[in-house]
Amino acid sequence: MAGKTRDFRGKTAFITGGTNGIGFGIARAFAMAGIDLVLSYRKEQDREDAARWLADNGVPPARYVPLDVTDRARFAEVAAEVGKVHILVNNAGVSVFGPTDEASYADYDWIMGVNFGGVVNGLVSFLPGMKAHGEGGHVVNVASMAAYLSGPQAGIYTASKFAVRGLTESLRYNLAPHGIGVSLMCPGLTRTNAWTSALKRPEDFADSGFAPADANELEQFGTAFELGMDPLEVGRKTLDGIIENRGLILTHGEFAQDFEEIFRTLIEALPNEPVPEGRLHIERLRREANRAAAQGQLIGLSDLT
Template identity: 40%
Template structure:
């Protein structure tokens, strides 16, 4: 996927925020772009901002609706032919104490942030494999999936699952020409605080109602966040470099390091190893993707 010109990107949550930033960058690299989004107003505004003419297709899509997802993929292929880059970016968020979370809070966030990603992979991956030209899948996780903190249990659980999905799919699909990347941004200027406006009525019972209102009406920190354009360019850079983890913010270095160190410190290294177990199930104890990524990043930074 180093040659992006003329290929097609399918981006969910693509009409605003991070998704729109990725769409802008993809257009800049000569790609055709499908922006799929649940909000009509965002689709109209996003399509106008992109100004890509026939190279842009705007589609209304609820990523939790599997039949609608298939229809959207059909429409994209009818317009542009083959799909090459899938960006599973649509997401929602609620925060608050775990004990206040209702089943509806869990179901809404997991249905979109994890279920929507699953629907994207199941719907689009076979289409990428079928055309044989190779491709790339980017799952928008979050630094909350890598450095989780209290009060974000539902959101971080979904984002950690999305990250692990890419770690599992990477070694399976890379040899078949499909690269998988976990995109883990820090704070970005986006509309995720407005996500509750699209929450389904049947999942409206929230234990986080007051916490969510406080979050939406909190101080304006947008000046501290990355722009969607900066983040979009970073994602396309990661795609061109075949990066496993596409990160944006150096401020998380200590957290990433300390988490890794805590895991290493927790391994019961003094316990004797069962050599039979170790040899029989060698594939369980390590993955080549980490050594490969270390070598890739060292080369990029050289």
């Protein structure tokens, strides 16, 4: 959790979308570290496959709860049912792409509702209990490298991941005084079936501005995912990040060129001109407050002026 430890006996993790893909990669790494698992799922086949893997590998069985992460009432029920949780992993998401300028309200509502709203629902449902039990803990919000890298086919998806990034970075300051660490986990290309999301569009969001999903085109897109990292490796790196209480967990190493370009663009966009002392003073206070918050100090508005 918020301190460095590898002893997870008696600790429970709740993982949304925890029976397949990256979620199950994280679940497997946690299980092998001795963490008790509660996994949410949508498909019965995924639940059965997950249970079989855990049994075949000699780790204790998980508890499973059916959950649509956009269903706030059900989320509240689940939080009450599962009891004490020490590690919350908000992982469930959809990968849906299309030209942003053609998107409908339904496209925004579906993608943002799952990818950002699902994280919000997990936090609102589980944080009160995590703070109340007083045993510390950790929150991992799974985003994507799209939290830093944008592209022409991923406008809403990117917006959802940027939102998760901003929320997570701020939340880390809020939860430090409670002994709860917070990490933003941004995986790159991973061997999953995330590309099938567009084929599972709920009827309530059928009025899309994007062209109908073409199964053959999506299958070709899916071949890229076959080159991705093993989800278990992503899970192990996530666990290491929790142990080290890292605010940012990057699992893939192939993005140095992108980050260098982002850094250059930001620095070059800053006006090269004198800055009034008053503004400099306010920014110094902001930095000092952030450093204090990261060390566990409660920060109020009065600390910023």
